[in-house]
Amino acid sequence: MSNAQLILLDKRNQPLKDYLVAVAASDGLTIKGVEVMASPAKGEKSLLNGGIIIPPLEQYDYNPKKLTEASLKQINVNDEIISIECFIDRCSNDEAVRKALSKSINKFSKQLLTIMQSFCDSEVIDLIKERRNDALFKLHNHAKDLKGKKIVCIDIEATNISTDPEADIIQLSACDQDGKELFNQLINPGYDIPENDKHNITTEMVQGQPLLAQAWDEIHDTLRDADIVLAYSTESDFMYLQKSAEKKMLRFELDYNTWLDAAEMSRDLIGAMRWHSEKMYWFFKTPKLTAAYEHILAKPFPGDAHDALADAVATMELLQAMLEKGKKSQVKQPKPKAKAETITNNPFAAAFANAKKA
Structure with missing residues (x-):
């Protein structure tokens, strides 16, 4: 024993x-x-x-x-x-x-x-559940609003991150809502491409490819004429295009209000919650495209995760899967939260609070 x-x-x-x-x-x-x-x-x-x-x-x-x-x-x-x-x-x-x-x-x-x-x-459990319900409700509405709309999904590879003023586009790819290729264009930036773990594009690959100005009209007009432009992180892709147009003096008629961000939807639907120790608040972390795709579609990410066309097609497929979840959900419209009244004996603080409300 x-x-x-x-x-x-x-x-x-x-x-x-x-x-x-x-x-x-x-x-x-x-x-x-x-x-x-x-x-x-x-x-x-x-x-x-x-x-x-x-x-x-x-x-x-x-x-x-x-x-x-x-x-x-x-x-x-x-x-x-x-x-x-x-x-x-x-x-x-x-x-x-x-x-x-x-x-x-x-x-x-x-x-x-x-x-x-x-x-x-x-305390975080209710916050997570509330965010998931809100995400499903938004997707339910998107599924109705996007019906019959012409959606173009774009992805961009560049020499550096979008906030770098020296960054140049080296690949532009897009597909329609059926995943059909609309364009898949390598761009010659006019100089040797520095090594970067964000893409697999080399200087040799862009030799003989057009400069951005030469390919711009077709790409720009395809995006301009779409009802909705989809991207995974619209802010960075839009910034690449806007800054490139300014730098190279190209016409720019794109409206950010017609862009739809699949990364934001993924964040709200499956993003991990994090605690910001310095600012003392909870926030949701945006998953990478590959992680969101594999989590929501429950299958391996297709193709090369550093290829613009593969990413665009995967993003469109991800959107369709999320919209389907929204359509099937029984989530009702969230009730607006009542604003808590601040009680204070300080007349100056009360006046300041009222001014902010106004």
Whole structure:
């Protein structure tokens, strides 16, 4: 007979909010200070220790029992993820010890359940659910508003980020709502393309390709004549076009009000919640196109993630999948939040607050 048992070690010394940063939505987290220890007997040296992983809360419907079951299947031992049964097998070759450890799983699970419950009772859960509902409601409306509209999806590769005034466009690609290619044009910037991990385009690839001014009219007019221009991060793509037109003195008749950002929709629908420690507020992190595509469509990202045409086609497919989720949702229009009245005995503060309202 053995007195071996699984013991939950909880040596956290930080507020719960600090741990919620990485698990609030689409992430998971190995909690520092929280471990499972296989103890042979009271006062004896541990047989083996493993880290406890908090699975993605949203993925398991914020259900503490489901989260506990999932966590027991992914114990972190020296960066290797194993089940609690495999963990026990590694603890000892003694059958009696393994049997005793297995018997203690139920007690250990109940202790772990308490931790999972504390995460699910957090203030952020309602914030996440509210954001998801709002996202579905907006997608439901988009599905109706976009019906019959001519949608063009664009993607741009450039020599640097859009905020760099020296950045130049080196590929412009677009497709229609059926994913059919409208244009896929490499652009010669007129100089050697610097190495960049954001694209795979080399100087050799753009040799013999037109300058932006030579390809501009067809590209510009295709976007101008669309009812809706779709992009993954419209702000950067629009900025590339606007700054390029200014720099090269090209006509520019594009209206940002007709642009639709798939990145914003993805952020609201699946983005992980984060805590901004300096500004002290929660915010939602925008997922990369590849991550959003694979999460929402539940299949691998097609083609090269650094090719403008592949990204445009994937973005259009992502939009269609999100609109379908919106159409199928039963979410009703969110009720407007009542503005809390600020109570103060300071007449100057009250006057300032009223002025702001006005």
